Amino acid sequence: MTTEASPPAAPAGPRALARQRRRRAAVRFWRQYRTHRAGLVGLAALALFALLALTAPLTVGSDVAGVTDAPGRPMESPSAEFPLGTDRFGRDLLGLLVWGSRVSLLVGLLAAVLSVVIGALVGITAGHYKGMYATVMMRVTDWFLVMPALVLAIALATVLPRSLGTVILAIGVTSWPTTARLVRAQTLAVESRPYIERAKALGAGHVHIMTRHVLPNVMPLVLAQTTLMVSGSILTEATLAFLGLGDPTVVSWGGMLQDAREAGAVSAGDWWYLVPPGIAIAGVALTFTLCGRAVESVLNPRLGVAR
């Protein structure tokens, strides 16, 4: 990390120095991350999910989501041809499960990134400028914090046209306040350090301080927060899709659950329609949580792990 003094190195340019320092930081990070067994398990599972989602066009292809040329009869039970049975259109559920991972992961990641970007922006500026601006921003944050996020997301998704972008937006703008508070606290801590004062004395402007000194210091926190936020976002995406607020023509895990419910799979006892997407959602959310916790315990200065 940038705050730690790097040992004097052989004569080299400042850029090379910085690069060396970063490489060392990465190695140190990995060494510490390795000690968290749960984090490693999560990382491996995450790699598997990512691989499945990225190779889906090759393994199952986009045809799997087509309804007009669905291969089976509606609501078939599992068989050799369809290991997880078929859905209400006669589509292969295993294929849909793999194909649906793309949307679930994409929405989860983008929504988390959006949420953390908003949170970091608000947090850093509020921590830096203080005064009236900070008060206003923090009250806005408080307001979003006490609003039930799911209800707000539902309201947004209902009002806006149904599309993936809407879902991402709805999750992103409702889940940022915790990040904002966290980042603001860290910003305040960083800005009280003497070298910030020194930078100011040397004529550093607001933007320079925020981007060059504060941002690198809160970055670890932001990264950990993003990883943790992804699992929440995936769950919220599934929730919204399950409540019928997603784009009905897009295959996602939550959407599959909604389809199953609407087709009456619950009372018909067609478990193969309900259980796999449910497990997939829980599984991905769990892997992100595991990774996030491990990253957090390595990077978060407040957790004060082995320094």
Place this chain on the structure above:
Amino acid sequence: MSTQDQHGRKRPAARIPRFRAPRLATTGGFVAALALTAALATPLAPAAQQARADDGKKVLTVAVAQSVDSLSPFLATRLVSTSILRLTYEYLTNYDPKDAHAVPGLATEWKPSADKLTWTYKIRSDATWSDGEKVTAEDAAWTFNKMMTDANAATANGSFVTNFKKVTAPSPTELVIELDKPQATMTSLDVPIVPKHVWEKVGDFSKFNNDKDFPVVGSGPYILKDYEPDSYVRLEANKKFWRGAPEFDELVFKYYKDGDAAVAALQKGEVSFVSNLTPAQADSLEGQDDIKVNDAPGRRFLALAVNPGARAKDGERFGDGHESLLDQRVRQALFLAVDRETLIDKVYQGHAVEGEGYIPPRYSTYYWKPSADQKLAHDPAEAARLLDEAGYQKNSEGKRVGKDGKPITYRVLCHATDPNDKAIGQYLKEWWGELGIGMDLQCLDNVSDPWLAGTYDLAFDGWSVSPDPESVLFLHTCDALPATPEDTGATDNFICDKKYDDLYTRQHAEYDPAKRADLVKQAVSRLYDTGYMNVMAYPNAVEAYRTDQIASITTMPEGAGNIYGQDGYWSWWSATPADSGGSSDGGGSAGVITGVVVGVVLLAGVGGFLAMRRRATAEDRE
């Protein structure tokens, strides 16, 4: 009640989603949540849960999902509301449950004058309002006069009285209606007759929803006792009903916004009747003990309505429907690309009949089907040819472009609450995609805003048709258009076609049944050719009821017909309670009790555990 809107297009209430915890619950939280759910199960199960409640009352509970739009007979158009009004207000005539011919209601007999312009109805003297007053011809005359003089009172059933010249009641048992022109619907006036002494105190008929003062004074087989929006509607048997009191003491319409929840309630015996089952639900209920599945031809159709350029009666155009849809060839091409057989086979899994004309085959008198060369059968090649001919060629990317040079993408309104809309929408998207036409499926909880504003291109549309097709035919006349863009007309999707209007007017005035049927068929044929209303399917009525709670119930028509949403009050009036009622309640309440006990034990356990942990940490701290 011909024109009930199954989907509640006019003013649908937002569906209420259940809360789902957005995050992984921690173990403690999860257990607590479980316990809470179990505890909540108690107040959720009402007293009127079984066919036989504790106080010996025989209660018939019906699961419904559609929200009530209004309980005022002058405003209500939704199926659930009009069904309730059928039960609470008697009409002049009713439909026979066997073959739907007119049978006496409040009127015991009726006869036209020689020129058929004056109709005299004899009003029965043995009917009373639920507050004890006698039902007289004066009540009926007042009801019709109100609809003729107050536009706000003509919202729901106005089409019946547009042609009335004068309605009088010379004596308490005689009602005389004078007409401007002959009118074919004089023995099927689907207008609830309201008590004058109650309703003459009402001020603004466009605002009065009849849902404040209970019990509501009525004359039907049931009396409206209580109503809580989206929760329940409670009706009590009218012991003084002239046709004979219903055998059930109470009829409760209970809300289940989720189909699976309603089915689970049926299985547990909390409700006696569930309608609108999905194929999977019907299959799973089939063959279960004490449950009978009724799968019969329905009285509904599901159509793809085209926005023909929204307009008002004053000629002003509004909305932004796609200009290409003004071309009949384009509309027909879109329908040619729809494979109805696949929809019946996959979406309805056989629980529907392929759609053709505007009137379902169940009404054989008026049923019309296109001849082989008139029929727009599934033919994508022909569809592509028609589009080419109309000048909508494919561009280099394979997308058809409109006259403005932009690729065509149609906005299709769908009801977010209807799973079939969404499923069919996915098929349409792919079929039209092959034609080179894009589609944006807009599934909304409330479709009425874009619908009334004309800001859509196509829409899923469905109406229940009654034995007399008058009202559903009226929906597509120029007369039904809103007066100005700000008004709401009776019109369905702004159709105004001269040829159709002409046929409508002629059938409206035709007394000879055979000639009238022929004119109706010509009108339906014309509607088919315009391509404005493309009927895709006639869905079956798929319903189920508990045989240990309902011993017998009348379907309409009696041979194979529906129970929910009939053209009369026959089903709920004729339902007889089963003697063995209550055999299922033991299991239900035992389940609830077990749930509560388990919940309490778990809560206590978690509480104890937390308390101990707290003490432990407190000690650690010190």
